[in-house]
Amino acid sequence: MVIQVKNLSKHYGEKKAVDDITFEVKDGEILGFLGPNGAGKSTTMNMLTGYISSTSGQALINGIDIMENPKKAKSYIGYLPEIPPLYVDMTVKAYLDFVYDLKKCRLSRTKHLQEIYDLVKITDVKDRIIKNLSKGYKQRVGLAQALIGNPPVLILDEPTVGLDPKQIIEIRALIKKLGKNHTVILSSHILSEIQAVCDRIIIINKGKISANDTTENLSKNMTNDHKIIAQIEGPREEVYKAVRAIKDVISVRADMNRGDNIYDYEIEAKPGVDIRKPLNKLVMERNWYILKLQPNELTLEDVFLKIVMGDSPKIEQELTDEKKAKILDEVLGKKPEDKKAEADKAIDEAQEKLKEVLNGITQKKPSEKTQKLNTSLNKKKTDKKGDEK
Amino acid sequence: MGAIFRRELNAFFTSAVAYIFLGVFYLLSGFFFINSSIAGKTADMSGAFASAFLVLIFLIPLMTMKLFSEEKKQRTEQGLLTAPIGISSIVLGKYFATLVLYTIGISIFLVYALILEFFGSVEWTMVLANFVALWFLGAAFIAVTLFISSLTENQIIAAIVGFISLMVLYLIDSIATMIPVEFISKILTDLSFYSKYNEFVSGLFNLSSVLFFLSTAVLFNFLTARVFEKRRWS
Numbered sequence: 001m002v003i004q005v006k007n008l009s010k011h012y013g014e015k016k017a018v019d020d021i022t023f024e025v026k027d028g029e030i031l032g033f034l035g036p037n038g039a040g041k042s043t044t045m046n047m048l049t050g051y052i053s054s055t056s057g058q059a060l061i062n063g064i065d066i067m068e069n070p071k072k073a074k075s076y077i078g079y080l081p082e083i084p085p086l087y088v089d090m091t092v093k094a095y096l097d098f099v100y101d102l103k104k105c106r107l108s109r110t111k112h113l114q115e116i117y118d119l120v121k122i123t124d125v126k127d128r129i130i131k132n133l134s135k136g137y138k139q140r141v142g143l144a145q146a147l148i149g150n151p152p153v154l155i156l157d158e159p160t161v162g163l164d165p166k167q168i169i170e171i172r173a174l175i176k177k178l179g180k181n182h183t184v185i186l187s188s189h190i191l192s193e194i195q196a197v198c199d200r201i202i203i204i205n206k207g208k209i210s211a212n213d214t215t216e217n218l219s220k221n222m223t224n225d226h227k228i229i230a231q232i233e234g235p236r237e238e239v240y241k242a243v244r245a246i247k248d249v250i251s252v253r254a255d256m257n258r259g260d261n262i263y264d265y266e267i268e269a270k271p272g273v274d275i276r277k278p279l280n281k282l283v284m285e286r287n288w289y290i291l292k293l294q295p296n297e298l299t300l301e302d303v304f305l306k307i308v309m310g311d312s313p314k315i316e317q318e319l320t321d322e323k324k325a326k327i328l329d330e331v332l333g334k335k336p337e338d339k340k341a342e343a344d345k346a347i348d349e350a351q352e353k354l355k356e357v358l359n360g361i362t363q364k365k366p367s368e369k370t371q372k373l374n375t376s377l378n379k380k381k382t383d384k385k386g387d388e389k
Numbered sequence: 390m391g392a393i394f395r396r397e398l399n400a401f402f403t404s405a406v407a408y409i410f411l412g413v414f415y416l417l418s419g420f421f422f423i424n425s426s427i428a429g430k431t432a433d434m435s436g437a438f439a440s441a442f443l444v445l446i447f448l449i450p451l452m453t454m455k456l457f458s459e460e461k462k463q464r465t466e467q468g469l470l471t472a473p474i475g476i477s478s479i480v481l482g483k484y485f486a487t488l489v490l491y492t493i494g495i496s497i498f499l500v501y502a503l504i505l506e507f508f509g510s511v512e513w514t515m516v517l518a519n520f521v522a523l524w525f526l527g528a529a530f531i532a533v534t535l536f537i538s539s540l541t542e543n544q545i546i547a548a549i550v551g552f553i554s555l556m557v558l559y560l561i562d563s564i565a566t567m568i569p570v571e572f573i574s575k576i577l578t579d580l581s582f583y584s585k586y587n588e589f590v591s592g593l594f595n596l597s598s599v600l601f602f603l604s605t606a607v608l609f610n611f612l613t614a615r616v617f618e619k620r621r622w623s
Contacts, residue, residue, distance in 0.1 A: 012623075049471040050470070050471055051467055051470050051471050051621070052622075053621050053622045070473075071473045071474070071475065072473070074471055074473040075473035079467075079468075079471045081464065081467045081468075081471075083464040083467075085464055085465040085467045085468025085469075086465065087396070087400070087463075087465055088463065089400065090396075090403075098395075098396045099472075101392030101395070102468075102469070102472045103472055103473060104473065104474075145468065
């Protein structure tokens with residue numbers, strides 16, 4: 001069952017909760033919605049399921065517009081909202097019987113319900129009153145009600161929230177299993193979950209789609225594997241010049257001051273060239289020290305944070321290019337193509353100066369940003385550790 | 390509609406609502422019945438029917454207060470609104486479930502009439518006309534208070550506002566006399582539920598009054614459905 005979303009928007013007055021998003025989910029695909037809290041994940045899902053209307057745009061479930069033919073479109077969808085819609089005074093069995101009637105399900109009642117009890121493992125609590133169940137069981141009952149009627153599309157809003165690690169693993173395994181014969185949209189703000197379960201990821205931030213790709217591609221594209229970060233102890237200017245002079249190095253950036261004469265250098269080499277050995281050699285010859293050497297590899301977590309915080313390396317590069325050109329013009333006072341040879345020389349000189357200037361700028365600005373990024377990364381890591389415990 | 394109707398009716402009897410409503414209604418109507426008919430040694434039940442109006446003003450908001458407000462608060466309405474059913478099925482399912490409980494409640498008047506039959510001859514056409522009027526009155530009141538319940542997510546607020554609204558409908562005659570502008574007071578008097586109901590009690594079966602109660606019920610059920618529609622669109 002295919003889901004098509006075309007230019008879907010939802011505005012609450014001035015606030016754009018969802019702003020013109022377009023995507024498609026293929027048959028049998030598990031799609032992950034990723035985004036920080038308040039990014040518009042739930043709003044999008046509520047529009048897809050017909051709970052709220054869209055301000056503009058279309059959502060088609062198997063070609064049927066949810067706004068124009070809601071009954072038909074809704075009959076294709078099993079929805080688990082952020083807060084499961086459970087009548088807490090009912091027993092599990094009575095509640096699921098009610099949902100069975102509500103959805104006008106035509107499958108054999110006892111057999112179908114028993115299958116669902118077994119699938120989400122709630123057989124032993126089916127005679128208990130829902131309000132006395134633990135959060136994990138409530139979530140499973142919520143999942144069970146979404147599965148009733150065997151809808152071809154499952155939309156699950158944060159299905160593992162509030163579960164313990166064992167339950168999370170179970171639910172994930174269940175979703176993977178369901179993904180084999182259902183089309184699934186799943187939202188989460190937990191990356192590892194999306195990574196573990198989904199075929200494709202859509203990252204939503206501030207109501208807009210920031211990324212839409214397969215899990216592997218997303219981390220691959222964002223990884224700058226030809227960049228390395230080297231922490232070198234030595235006079236900055238000299239290190240900079242020497243490293244820049246190494247063959248195949250495209251650019252060098254002194255990123256952050258780590259201490260007396262210690263700097264992080266972001267070194268970009270030509271793709272496929274390993275400059276670690278020449279770098280080592282150089283540093284040894286000059287009696288400097290390499291304190292740290294690491295590839296500038298991004299985990300999906302970094303990718304997510306970069307996208308969400310708008311701290312994309314690509315954007316930064318563009319900015320510096322722009323600035324570079326501006327400053328170049330100022331320094332030269334004329335356009336380079338006038339006198340090429342002279343200009344080339346001048347460019348080299350200017351670039352040196354420019355780098356200094358830029359370093360001054362970048363040292364201040366990105367370091368703040370990076371620090372922010374780092375702290376939030378660290379926080380995430382500790383959170384993760386805490387979760388694991 | 391069937392699923393919601395059955396669930397709500399079940400919920401009335403698994404929670405205390407049905408027992409409180411039926412118990413209090415039987416108690417108060419029984420008191421008025423004994424006071425007017427048995428103690429007055431008459432087979433005329435109009436006294437008991439007349440006082441039922443006031444009892445309902447208190448009891449009907451209790452039945453309807455949580456039907457929509459709790460759905461909103463517990464977020465269960467999300468399940469209903471994303472199910473393959475129309476909004477009218479949701480509203481009418483709840484409405485008819487309440488109406489059934491209400492009918493069970495007021496059926497006690499037929500029992501009272503049977504009791505009176507032991508002591509003398511009961512004017513059955515009169516009793517039945519009164520009963521029909523009471524039923525339609527309740528049908529209108531339930532629709533009004535259900536509508537109020539759909540506006541809030543706090544059931545206490547729904548109960549109090551529902552009670553005040555029904556009280557205003559009860560007192561509309563007195564309010565009308567206080568308004569010096571004649572045509573406004575005329576309109577208000579025309580809207581009076583109490584004087585319309587009292588016509589039945591005093592033995593006049595007025596079909597237009599039945600239609601008045603019925604259209605009130607239809608109007609407010611329609612408005613409740615609009616509240617849901619509007620919430621989706623805002």
